[in-house]
Amino acid sequence: MFSPSAAVAAPEYSTAEAGNPFVDGWYADPDVAVYDDTFWVYPTASRPYAQQTYLDAFSSTDLVHWTKHSNVLRTADVSWAEYAVWAPAPVERNGKYYLYFAANDIQNDSQLGGIGVAVADRPEGPYKDALGKPLISQFHNGAQPIDQDVFIDDDGQAYMYYGGWHHSNVVKLNPDMTSLGTFEDGSTYKEITPENFTEGSYMFKRNGTYYFMWSEGGWTGPDYSVSYAMADSPTGPFRKIDKVLAQDPAVAKGSGHNSVVNVPGTDIWYIVYHRRPLAESDGNHRQLAYDRLHFNADGTIRRVAMQVKDNFADDNALGWKTYGGTWTAADGRYRVGRDRGAKALLDTNFADFTYDADVTVTAGGGDAGLTFRVSGPSVGPDSYSGYYAGISPGGKVVLGRANGSWTQLASARASVTPHKAHRLRVTAVGSSIKVFVDDMTTPRISVTDATYRSGATGLRVFDTGASFDNVTVAPAG
Structure with a gap:
């Protein structure tokens, strides 16, 4: 019979936390x-x-x-x-x-x-x-x-x-x-x-x-x-x-x-x-x-x-579809090299939600973070319709929307250390969008924008490399 030892605890998860589907194939x-x-x-x-x-x-x-x-x-x-x-x-x-x-x-x-x-x-x-x-x-x-x-x-x-x-x-x-x-x-x-x-x-x-x-x-x-x-x-x-x-x-x-x-x-x-x-x-x-x-x-x-979670502990990215860049799941992280707009998306369609991920930026003049309410993605820096919130190695958090071109909605200073994981959270309820960095009680950015109401969730880099971990998306409330 299955008898987990003290060194190997019984598997107790809220879902397939390394991502559903949990195996490849139909x-x-x-x-x-x-x-x-x-x-x-x-x-x-x-x-x-x-x-x-x-x-x-x-x-x-x-x-x-x-x-x-x-x-x-x-x-x-x-x-x-x-x-x-x-x-x-x-x-x-x-x-x-x-x-x-x-x-x-x-x-x-x-x-x-x-x-x-x-x-x-x-x-x-x-x-x-x-x-x-x-x-x-x-x-x-x-x-x-x-x-x-x-x-x-x-x-x-x-x-x-x-x-x-x-x-x-x-x-x-x-x-x-x-x-x-x-x-x-x-x-x-x-x-x-x-x-x-x-x-x-x-x-x-x-x-x-x-x-x-x-x-x-x-x-x-x-x-x-x-x-x-x-x-x-x-x-x-x-x-x-x-x-x-x-x-x-x-x-x-x-x-x-x-x-x-x-x-x-x-x-x-x-x-x-x-x-x-x-x-x-x-x-x-x-x-x-x-x-x-x-x-x-x-x-x-x-x-x-x-539930929608992925901690990449299985060292794969099943369920993710990429648009540009070279993405690799290994050592419990999802990595992409420096690229001008590479995206990886889950086949989801959230409207009101809380979206969390650990984001680690490497170097470069750009940023890396979360895309949400996305539709029509393709390869290219702003080749999608939807929103994006990211952090930069230079110490900034930015929020904007894309539709073939980029419209910045807000930015703020944030304490960002390259090669260190930072918790990035987006909450979106109706037209209210808030972005948090590390501190989950006080938003760094809070805006009102009703351009896009629902769509896919994903990850993105722009002019930097990054790794991602502990992705979680849940309905608001």
């Missing part, structure tokens, strides 16, 4: 397992159906640095699977590692496909088909055999929750983990469909309470979201309590098909899910993210706020 439907001292994430390869012929996995001991394990399962190793390999569900039992998966996206009982099970001797595989056929190959209670999750209760009984087409079932797994058991009434498939169920079943247990989660809405739409129910039994009944995760038009859309991971030995929980960047319209352009999951005193789950 992936969806993540499920999580903790094997020994390592977290494992198994997602769907988010590609067109015909190209969904493999599964990758990612492992981490700290939820920050991730190692990719390619092709842990391939359709070449499953005689009946051809494409649409979806939603892997990992579990370990008796020294064997099992991976349940859906394949072929069957539309009726005459087609070959459904839910299969593969087995391996190691978490990273390679996994091989355990049965030579699907474990569940037909529709029962109207549930398409997809989107499975496996849960082992405290008494050792294993259950599988699955379903699509707005119906969800639970089945028992026998101790061999490759055959189905029966319930006390002799049935094999129990329907547990809660209100507004679409797909993406997931089960976990906390303090003796069973939590059933599922996805609602259309997977290609902005309405994709996660809801949950609580019960005293692993088979329900499950009545919807609340929607716990939904799109945020400032951060990402289509957030859903989740799993949950508990850091063993703690009450630290995370929701792991996929979402689509705001600028992406391709349904398959989904990325993996996680945020902290919090519980109220009565055991209900607080709604999840997708």
